[in-house]
Amino acid sequence: MSKITSLADLKKKREEMKSGLDLRTKALDPESIVQVKVSMATCGIASGAKAIMDFFLEQLDRRNIAGVVTQTGCMGYCYAEPTIEVKLPGQDPVVFGFVDLKRADQIIEKYIKTGELVDGIIPVNYQSIDLKE
């Protein structure tokens, strides 16, 4: 694989790959795809969130899963970093803690692909706090 060192190299490579690229550039409605948010506050970054973010960016693409990966600030679970929030279409978001590469892989294979819950979920009771009167 030749090294990419200039914009000209980037352009040349894209032209060679053109047929494959057209399929990926479709307008995506955020509500119909998986949304993964990786916590990127100081605690998250220091605990390895960069590698997790990179993993999701790469693997959702490789495994052909329609999704968007973004960052978020501290969700408050600093003891459990790296943490991520995964929202499947039509479902409430779920927060996972202690996410290492192995768990990230499980989250994609089990939760994102089939909806099967995986270890390490941090219970977030938005509704119960709101409903408490």
Place this chain on the structure above:
Amino acid sequence: MKTLALNILDIVQNSLRAGAKTIRISVQESEITDRYSIEIEDDGKGIPAEILKKVTDPFITTRTKRRMGMGLALLKHHAELTGGYLEVESKEGTGTIVRASFCNSHFDRQPLGDIGGIMKILIGANPSLEFIYNHSTDKGSYSFSTAETKNYLEITQITDYELLEDIRSMINENLAEIKASGLELKAGA
């Protein structure tokens, strides 16, 4: 934080929360002046004067989930450990500039790390924002900008994973060309 690139990623989160549309990161290193400096400039909403005075205090934060903001405090600590300093300039409605200066040869000055990877993540997670990265050494300088790249490739957003990974390689390769120090050329930390 093991590398300066991770500190940069952390400070850029502040710029993102301030609603910045363009973020410029500049790194200047020199063995001749023995200075290593990092500047992060954004066009976000800026910091009010009363908060600006205390902004490097870890207990001052605009976050709501936790009452501590470690990013600037940590960077300041790292800079001062090497005999350097941190300064924050900001104007409400215009933007903020964070400048950290380190003594280049000091043992405690961390390596830069995988800065190409940091840019890749920032661009990948924020495809509608513009990022500029400038780096200068005693041997030369390199500049990357998302606007220039998109223009050249005739695309409106950089979302393709292959392209992001190629951008990471391109940035790191060019930095190696100008003999930037402390680069982490493999994917990882």
